[in-house]
Amino acid sequence: MNKVLIIxxxxxxxxxxxxxxxxTCAAAIPDAEITIVxxxxxTSAVAAQAAAIAGVKTVLRVDRPENxxxxxxxxxPQVTALAADYxxxxxxxxxxxxxxxxxxxxxxGVPQVSDLMAVEGAYKFxxxxxxxxxxxxxxxxxxRKLVATVxxxxxxxxxxxxxxxxxxxxxxxxxxxxxxxxxxxSGSTDRPDLQTAARVVSGGRALASADNxxxxxxxxxxxxxxxxxxxxxxxxxxxxxxxxxxxxxKIISPEIYIAIGISGAIQHLTGIKDARTxxxxxxxxxxxxxxxxxxxxxxxxxQIVPELEKMLGT
Amino acid sequence: xxxxxxCIKRVVDYNVRVRVKPDGSGVMLDxxxxxxxxxxxxxLEEALRIKERVGNIEVVAVSIGVADTQQQLRTxxxxxxxxxxxxxxxxxxxxxxxxQTFLALAKKENPDLIFLGKQAIDDDANQxxxxxxxxWERPQATxxxxxxxxxxxxxxxxxxxAGLETIEVDLPAVVTVDLRLNEPRYVKLPDIMKAKKKPLDxxxxxxxxxxxxVFLKTIKTEPPAQRQKGVMVKDVTELFGALKKKxxx
Numbered sequence: 145m146n147k148v149l150i151i152x153x154x155x156x157x158x159x160x161x162x163x164x165x166x167x168t169c170a171a172a173i174p175d176a177e178i179t180i181v182x183x184x185x186x187t188s189a190v191a192a193q194a195a196a197i198a199g200v201k202t203v204l205r206v207d208r209p210e211n212x213x214x215x216x217x218x219x220x221p222q223v224t225a226l227a228a229d230y231x232x233x234x235x236x237x238x239x240x241x242x243x244x245x246x247x248x249x250x251x252x253g254v255p256q257v258s259d260l261m262a263v264e265g266a267y268k269f270x271x272x273x274x275x276x277x278x279x280x281x282x283x284x285x286x287x288r289k290l291v292a293t294v295x296x297x298x299x300x301x302x303x304x305x306x307x308x309x310x311x312x313x314x315x316x317x318x319x320x321x322x323x324x325x326x327x328x329x330s331g332s333t334d335r336p337d338l339q340t341a342a343r344v345v346s347g348g349r350a351l352a353s354a355d356n357x358x359x360x361x362x363x364x365x366x367x368x369x370x371x372x373x374x375x376x377x378x379x380x381x382x383x384x385x386x387x388x389x390x391x392x393x394k395i396i397s398p399e400i401y402i403a404i405g406i407s408g409a410i411q412h413l414t415g416i417k418d419a420r421t422x423x424x425x426x427x428x429x430x431x432x433x434x435x436x437x438x439x440x441x442x443x444x445x446x447q448i449v450p451e452l453e454k455m456l457g458t
Numbered sequence: 459x460x461x462x463x464x465c466i467k468r469v470v471d472y473n474v475r476v477r478v479k480p481d482g483s484g485v486m487l488d489x490x491x492x493x494x495x496x497x498x499x500x501x502l503e504e505a506l507r508i509k510e511r512v513g514n515i516e517v518v519a520v521s522i523g524v525a526d527t528q529q530q531l532r533t534x535x536x537x538x539x540x541x542x543x544x545x546x547x548x549x550x551x552x553x554x555x556x557x558q559t560f561l562a563l564a565k566k567e568n569p570d571l572i573f574l575g576k577q578a579i580d581d582d583a584n585q586x587x588x589x590x591x592x593x594w595e596r597p598q599a600t601x602x603x604x605x606x607x608x609x610x611x612x613x614x615x616x617x618x619x620a621g622l623e624t625i626e627v628d629l630p631a632v633v634t635v636d637l638r639l640n641e642p643r644y645v646k647l648p649d650i651m652k653a654k655k656k657p658l659d660x661x662x663x664x665x666x667x668x669x670x671x672v673f674l675k676t677i678k679t680e681p682p683a684q685r686q687k688g689v690m691v692k693d694v695t696e697l698f699g700a701l702k703k704k705x706x707x
Contacts, residue, residue, distance in 0.1 A: 155620070215625065216588065216598055216600070217591070217597050217598060220592060238619050239601060239616075239617070239618040239619045240618070240619070242584050242600075243588065243598075243600045243601070244588075245588075246553070246584070246585035246586075246587075246588035246589045246592075247588045247589070247591065247592040247598065248592075249554065249585070249589065250554060250557060250588070250589035250590075250592035250593050251592050253554075254554075254673070255552060255553070255554050255673035255674055256553070256554075256583075256585050256589075257674065258582065258583045258584055258585060259582065268677070272582065272682070273485075273580065273581050273582055273679075274470070274476040274485065274579070274580060274582070275579065275582065276682055277475065277476045277477075277478075277485075277681075277682065278476060278478045278485050278679050278680065278681065278682070279679070279680045279681070279682050280676050280677075280678070280679050280680075281676070281677040281678050281679075281680075282674045282675065282676055282677065283674065283675045283677055284673060284674055284675075285673065288673070320595075320597070322596065322597045322627060322628040322631075323597040323598075323599075323625060323626075323627050323628075324625060324626045324627075325623075325625055326613065326624040326625055326626050327623070327624050328618075328620065328621065328622065328623045328624070329621050329622045329623075329624075330620040330621030330622075331621055339619065367707060375637070378638070379637070379638065384621065385603065385617045385621070385622065385636075385638065386617075386618075386619060386620060386621045386622075391579075391582070392576075392577070392636070392637060394619065399706065400701070400706045400707070410475070417682070417685060421701075421704065421706055422685075422688070423697070423701070434690070435685075435687065436685045436687075437688050438685075438686075438688035438689070439688055439689060439690075439691055439697055439700055439701070440688060440689070440690045440691065441690070441691050441692075441693070441694070441697050442690070443693075448694055451694045452694050452697070452698060455694065455695075455698045456698075456707065
């Protein structure tokens with residue numbers, strides 16, 4: 145039997161949908177028994193949510209004040225202590241999982257496979273390299289524990305309706321005091337979360353200013369969409385970093401992705417190629433974004449976007 | 459603060475479109491331009507800026523790779539690193555081995571800070587810095603977009619999915635850098651000449667007591683699935699109609 149431990153991601157109130165996608169990935173492993181662990185100061189609410197993910201056998205709660213903020217240096221020794229009972233340790237390929245899992249792997253003295261996009265066996269996986277320009281099939285040694293991050297855009301979330309048992313776990317692990325949480329700043333928004341939204345409207349350098357991004361926000365609100373941005377737009381200060389889509393930003397898989405004024409650098413395309421439908425609006429008909437777009441429209445975005453919004457309104 | 463170590467990797471240049479070999483045995487690397495991993499350039503730039511601000515800090519650039527990796531270390535020296543160490547290895551090492559190697563160097567050099575790029579643009583693994591911090595039993599501050607040094611501490615702003623997070627870490631610590639930390643300087647010709655005289659030591663994995671374990675076997679390498687080329691629409695009305703028909707809006 146393969147026993148998979150998934151590190152559940154949450155913000156203290158809500159389980160991140162990336163967790164249910166990790167469950168889908170783990171369930172593809174032959175003969176897998178799945179456990180989710182949640183760390184926090186009080187995980188009662190998120191543990192209940194995690195327990196409702198179908199296919200999960202057990203949810204472990206590790207509550208202690210030091211776990212209030214997800215610091216890798218604090219969580220890694222606790223995950224490592226738990227890992228003794230498991231063959232696989234998985235987490236999402238989000239900033240949370242990418243920060244934590246390699247620290248766990250090193251403490252366990254085992255390798256990590258990053259960004260699993262397909263499961264071919266208990267120790268055999270496919271993953272992208274070179275910004276997705278090549279896909280490798282890798283096989284790890286079954287004699288070692290395997291740590292991996294799951295490329296969440298490659299998996300659908302597992303449905304709800306699960307009834308996992310919830311257990312509180314207390315770990316007697318000494319935690320370091322060398323790393324301290326100071327604070328966080330997040331662009332508070334009422335819009336859907338970029339990583340899980342069904343619809344995404346995204347802007348590039350052609351928007352030309354942070355102020356002009358307002359026309360995208362307005363269109364997105366009509367569509368009930370999240371708003372993303374290209375690296376060029378973020379570098380130029382038109383949009384905050386958490387909106388960046390691409391190789392080094394977020395990798396997303398919405399039903400529809402509307403790329404506005406984005407030329408389509410390979411680094412950006414890496415982040416969107418799992419979108420069901422891609423729409424590109426750009427004044428340069430030669431822009432590489434049109435190579436991957438299902439629908440392309442050449443023209444001035446400052447005319448097209450308001451026009452499109454108007455049509456949606458009627 | 460006396461010493462900063464910066465780990466750099468030789469990778470296929472950012473501008474090269476990588477192609478898969480027809481037999482699926484890997485990607486085509488013959489005659490391809492190689493460069494310093496762009497994130498590692500940002501890491502080095504940050505170390506140099508701290509040195510310029512604080513003064514009296516030695517910046518040591520280190521790398522693991524084939525003999526030609528000396529070229530990338532010379533670039534690091536031309537940018538302003540004081541000396542360099544190449545751990546020469548003909549086999550490509552995996553992140554855990556890289557971390558073990560950098561740990562061995564850290565134990566020799568005792569740096570106050572180790573900077574790395576958050577990921578290398580070849581294998582996109584995003585592991586080495588975190589693994590090094592774990593093995594060194596020191597703090598990690600990944601995806602840094604701002605680094606402030608004060609006494610025996612560093613305050614680091616990190617780019618995370620939800621926005622920005624700030625943490626404080628005791629030194630020594632490992633910091634991995636993100637894109638917007640800084641813009642690396644251009645190397646000028648006189649600096650390239652000067653760099654030729656700076657010390658570049660060559661050592662080996664064996665000399666550091668590290669063995670290059672193969673943890674992951676690569677079975678095959680394939681090109682990604684291509685998206686079908688779509689259609690061009692002539693105006694907003696046609697676009698709206700097409701999306702409406704597919705039930706997308």
